[in-house]
Amino acid sequence: MNPIQQLFQKGSTLPAPAEVLYEFEEPLIFVHGDVPVQSLWYKQTGTPSGPQYWVVPTSDPILTRLKSGRISMLDALRQPWASIIEIDRDQRIVRTEPPKEEDEEFLPNPGTMLYAELQPWFSVRFLGENLDPGAVPASIAELAFKMGRKSLRKAAELAIAAAETQNLKNQIPFLKSFQNLSFGGTRFASFQVDFTLPIIGTSGQPGYQAAIENITGILDQATRLLTEENAAPCPPEELIEVGLALCPPLHGVVEQVELGGRLLSNRKIPIDRAKTRQMKNRASSIRENWRTFQATGRIRDFDKDLPGFTLREVIVNGANHSDIDCEMDEEFYDDAYDCFHNDLPCEVSLAARSSGKAKLLSIQQCAGAKDA
Amino acid sequence: MTFPTTWPQGCPPDDASNEPIHAYRISKSNPPELSDFETFWESGRAKSCRACGLSLLQSREAAKHHINLFPKAGHWIADVLVGGGFGRWANTPSKTQPLHLTWWVPESINRMDAIQETFSA
Numbered sequence: 166m167n168p169i170q171q172l173f174q175k176g177s178t179l180p181a182p183a184e185v186l187y188e189f190e191e192p193l194i195f196v197h198g199d200v201p202v203q204s205l206w207y208k209q210t211g212t213p214s215g216p217q218y219w220v221v222p223t224s225d226p227i228l229t230r231l232k233s234g235r236i237s238m239l240d241a242l243r244q245p246w247a248s249i250i251e252i253d254r255d256q257r258i259v260r261t262e263p264p265k266e267e268d269e270e271f272l273p274n275p276g277t278m279l280y281a282e283l284q285p286w287f288s289v290r291f292l293g294e295n296l297d298p299g300a301v302p303a304s305i306a307e308l309a310f311k312m313g314r315k316s317l318r319k320a321a322e323l324a325i326a327a328a329e330t331q332n333l334k335n336q337i338p339f340l341k342s343f344q345n346l347s348f349g350g351t352r353f354a355s356f357q358v359d360f361t362l363p364i365i366g367t368s369g370q371p372g373y374q375a376a377i378e379n380i381t382g383i384l385d386q387a388t389r390l391l392t393e394e395n396a397a398p399c400p401p402e403e404l405i406e407v408g409l410a411l412c413p414p415l416h417g418v419v420e421q422v423e424l425g426g427r428l429l430s431n432r433k434i435p436i437d438r439a440k441t442r443q444m445k446n447r448a449s450s451i452r453e454n455w456r457t458f459q460a461t462g463r464i465r466d467f468d469k470d471l472p473g474f475t476l477r478e479v480i481v482n483g484a485n486h487s488d489i490d491c492e493m494d495e496e497f498y499d500d501a502y503d504c505f506h507n508d509l510p511c512e513v514s515l516a517a518r519s520s521g522k523a524k525l526l527s528i529q530q531c532a533g534a535k536d537a
Numbered sequence: 538m539t540f541p542t543t544w545p546q547g548c549p550p551d552d553a554s555n556e557p558i559h560a561y562r563i564s565k566s567n568p569p570e571l572s573d574f575e576t577f578w579e580s581g582r583a584k585s586c587r588a589c590g591l592s593l594l595q596s597r598e599a600a601k602h603h604i605n606l607f608p609k610a611g612h613w614i615a616d617v618l619v620g621g622g623f624g625r626w627a628n629t630p631s632k633t634q635p636l637h638l639t640w641w642v643p644e645s646i647n648r649m650d651a652i653q654e655t656f657s658a
Contacts, residue, residue: 185633186633187606187633187634188631188633188634189592189603189634190577190592191577191582193607194606209609210609238606254582270608270609271608271609272608273605273606273607273608274605274606277602277605277606279606280602280633281596281598281602281603281636427598430597431598431601431602431605
């Protein structure tokens with residue numbers, strides 16, 4: 166007989182819970198007992214005679230982690246001992262026994278947090294046959310962070326552009342926060358990185374809900390590009406870039422990416438390498454139509470989150486030119502920042518695109534700029 | 538709009554709204570069946586005014602989360618128009634369920650007519 170069965174024996178009456186953690190019409194997840202003998206109760210199902218619970222020993226540290234979203238509901242219910250306890254309508258225990266295999270089917274879905282607001286806003290999980298902790302370089306985990314940040318940044322950029330076009334400026338502060346979401350945690354030994362919003366208590370503010378719907382819509386379109394055969398035959402180039410940023414690399418141990426989180430309506434969306442190839446082909450065919458040109462100028466506005474900059478005092482083909490808004494990949498960040506920070510004139514190679522910002526292809530300081 | 542006389546006095550409460558809004562209820566079947574829309578009062582499990590109403594959630598995301606937390610609760614989310622001609626409702630949040638809403642259905646109304654759409658979770 167395990168400690169739970171010793172505490173709650175058949176025929177005894179269940180006292181009122183010490184703490185209700187989740188209720189809907191009735192308490193569904195709650196805690197019984199006090200330190201050091203606490204138990205966590207999870208309602209699995211109801212029968213005409215009464216409810217059936219999955220009951221495990223618990224502790225204050227486990228409950229703290231559960232309530233703060235650091236562990237999922239399933240994590241909290243996976244303990245060395247578990248019991249199935251059925252009670253009748255008079256709160257009398259009528260059955261207590263170890264779980265059977267079929268009882269496992271009644272447990273929460275993996276990764277589900279106690280409360281909806283604790284679910285990560287966005288998550289990137291790497292999958293692969295040889296992807297085992299201790300067997301791959303730490304740079305693989307770093308790649309998951311980078312991939313999550315890059316795809317969100319690009320989606321937020323598109324959402325900001327849409328908000329600016331429609332003069333919905335109250336969305337922009339919220340959308341900017343998606344360009345660099347807070348670290349929400351990593352799942353133990355699973356190569357999953359979660360991202361969450363740093364803003365607390367803003368959900369009722371004007372523009373917040375619309376901003377969430379805006380960026381959710383962008384990510385929905387991008388994931389449709391990846392998952393639906395007939396989605397958007399001629400999508401905007403920027404949307405293809407978002408889609409490409411969500412794809413796994415073509416080489417190495419990461420064979421598949423599973424995307425999730427509130428921004429994807431908590432769906433789990435698997436993306437494999439075949440999708441990477443498709444998106445790369447689509448991106449290449451668009452890039453063939455890019456018009457490239459050289460320009461010189463100074464970087465006076467630098468957006469480290471995007472990242473990107475505005476080139477001012479621009480000269481193209483020996484003639485003055487209007488300011489150019491540029492975006493760049495991470496590889497150019499240091500060189501561009503150096504020109505911005507030291508106000509050095511620079512020479513850039515750019516791709517003019519059908520819409521939005523020019524894409525930086527190369528950058529270097531003008532000869533003698535540092536000496537001058 | 539009349540409510541069952543067998544309900545507790547003052548139920549639904551005076552401050553319950555009849556403004557039409559959308560709310561979400563989890564259902565085991567699609568289309569939902571009456572058994573998916575049974576109150577605690579009707580099933581004899583409780584006799585309070587809250588139990589005379591149906592529990593709904595104010596966002597589809599909250600409903601989806603509930604299904605992930607309790608996979609056997611149902612696989613479908615019914616979009617329900619509450620208020621308007623379809624009875625009265627009140628925000629009935631708790632510390633652990635801030636998006637909870639209670640919907641009291643009048644006697645003369647078939648509650649299944651209030652279902653606008655049913656989604657897969």
